Every structure is written in structure tokens, then in C-alpha cells.
Amino acid sequence: MKRRRFLAISAAAIAAPAGAQTTTWRGYALGAEVSLTFEGDPTTAAAAIEKVTALLQDCEDQFSLYRPSSALSQLNSQGSLRNPSPQFLQLLLACQEAYILTGGQFDPTVQPMWEALAKGRDLDAAKGLIGWDRVKISPDRIILGRGQKLTLNGIAQGYATDMVAGALKQSGWTKVLVNVGEFHAGGKVWTLGISDPRHGIVQTVQLKDRAIATSSPQAMRLSAEHTHILDPRNHGAPVWSTVSVEASNATTADALSTAFCYLSVDGIERTLAKTIGNPSAYCLSSDGRVRHLTA
Numbered sequence: 001m002k003r004r005r006f007l008a009i010s011a012a013a014i015a016a017p018a019g020a021q022t023t024t025w026r027g028y029a030l031g032a033e034v035s036l037t038f039e040g041d042p043t044t045a046a047a048a049i050e051k052v053t054a055l056l057q058d059c060e061d062q063f064s065l066y067r068p069s070s071a072l073s074q075l076n077s078q079g080s081l082r083n084p085s086p087q088f089l090q091l092l093l094a095c096q097e098a099y100i101l102t103g104g105q106f107d108p109t110v111q112p113m114w115e116a117l118a119k120g121r122d123l124d125a126a127k128g129l130i131g132w133d134r135v136k137i138s139p140d141r142i143i144l145g146r147g148q149k150l151t152l153n154g155i156a157q158g159y160a161t162d163m164v165a166g167a168l169k170q171s172g173w174t175k176v177l178v179n180v181g182e183f184h185a186g187g188k189v190w191t192l193g194i195s196d197p198r199h200g201i202v203q204t205v206q207l208k209d210r211a212i213a214t215s216s217p218q219a220m221r222l223s224a225e226h227t228h229i230l231d232p233r234n235h236g237a238p239v240w241s242t243v244s245v246e247a248s249n250a251t252t253a254d255a256l257s258t259a260f261c262y263l264s265v266d267g268i269e270r271t272l273a274k275t276i277g278n279p280s281a282y283c284l285s286s287d288g289r290v291r292h293l294t295a
Helices: 042-063 071-078 086-101 108-119 123-127 156-170 250-260 265-274
Strands: 007-009 022-029 032-039 080-082 136-138 141-143 176-179 183-185 190-196 200-207 210-215 242-247 280-284 290-294
Touching: 022 042, 032 042, 032 156, 042 071, 042 086, 042 156, 071 080, 086 136, 086 141, 086 156, 086 250, 108 123, 156 176, 156 183, 156 210, 156 250, 183 190, 190 210, 190 242, 190 280, 200 210, 200 242, 200 280, 210 250, 242 250, 250 265, 250 280, 265 280, 265 290
Parallel strands: none
Antiparallel strands: 007 190, 022 032, 032 176, 080 141, 136 141, 176 183, 183 210, 190 200, 210 242, 242 280, 280 290
């Protein structure tokens, strides 16, 4: 399955100052290519890369839809999950916050609808299962409504990006560009390009100690009427071709970029005004025009 992330690192993003040593590591996690770009000694970066690979493996064990033994797969198959890990619980609480912030436009319970479209099942029945308000969250147990399933694909990459950035900072690595499907630009100014499947790179942004996430509905279609980013409320067509959200953390940026694909300018601006960390959004219309929206 193609990833919906089309945030490309521009040439300036990986250019280190004269005399600086740069190490780039690439891998794969949570359905996306991942990379780290360090400004520092490549030899000492090896220990940090080993730490990151272990952390990403844990993210797969927790949040993967395609790993039968993952915590998410167990929750979806059994309808409940006892004693969730602190990370799993924290991510679901972030989902709940995003659901409230966006007035229900961000809703991970769209997974049955996604499966119905992908496998030719009853779509109306799947739509009836959508509703984050039926999910019960407590430290000792997560319970889904009858027949519900979750997808964390609209937020887990951002959460993993934040985890990696935090772990690297604790280890003393500050000048790092983290890409786990979403980006965190740490320690210096990094220049990145926002890219759309049809129009290519449409905007460059400069970030320092900030995150950015991108959603492109047209990257993959499940049917003539539906893209792989689904509308949980009205089941209509996306408003935007690509949305990138810059925020203080990648978890928030990821969730908002997902939800904003179906929100109007007014809806996006209202949501940005309610969100801490001074976020902003770059919204690309089908004709290739970019609107930069702020609170």
C-alpha cells in the first residue's frame, strides 16, 4: 500500500555547513520509509541509530495494523485490550484530544469502512460502526464498541516521530532531522519541501525545533468515490489535494493534517485557534494553489 506522505526533503534540508560531518540512516517502519539525518560524528551516531531501531520495533509491536501480534491488532480482533502499555494509552488519549479538537473529523474508528471499500463488503454497515465516542479508555482496559476497529495510520507515524526525536535529544543529539513518515526538525533550521502527487513540490518551509506532517488523499484511491483518507462524518470528497500542518509536535501535526483534508478554511482556522503550540496549515487546492492558514 502506498503511503500518503509526500513531504520531500529539499536539497537544502540535508546540506550541512562547511566542515560539518553528516550521517544519514534509512529504514522502514509503520508502513513508511524512515530516515535520520545527523549533524555530527558518524561513528558516535551508530549508538543513537541502534537505539532508534529498537524504539521503532516497539512502535510496530504496538501500533501496526498488519502485524497480528501487535497491541492494535489484538484490540481490533478481540474488541478490548487489557493493561495497555503507557505508549498505547498515551496515543489513544491523543486520538481523543484530536477527535474533540476537530469536532469529530479525526476519528480512528473508520477502519471497518476502509476494509469494506478495500474488500468489497457492505459499506453502509461499516459506516454505522464509526464513532469514537463509543470507545472506552482507562489505564487498565481499552474497550471498543461492538464491531468497531481502529486504524492509527493517521497519527501513529507522528507519535513515533516524537518518540524518536525525544530519545535522540535525551542522548545529546539535537541537530537531527527525524523522518518517521512525519518530520521533526531539531536543533537548527532545516528547509523542507511540501510535495503533492500531481503538482510536485509546491511550497518550501523552514523549521527549527518544530514538526510537520502531510496528508495527500489522492495518493491512493479505494474506489471511484473514496480516497484512502476517509471522511468519518459526511463520507464526501476531500476539500484539499494535499494538507501539511506545522506544529510543536508531530503527533498533533499528523492528526490535524488527516482531519483537515475534509475541512473548509473556516473549519481549519477554528481548529488551529483551539490548538496549543501555534500550529499552521498549508492547504493545496486541486488547481495547485497553496493557502497558508493560521489561527
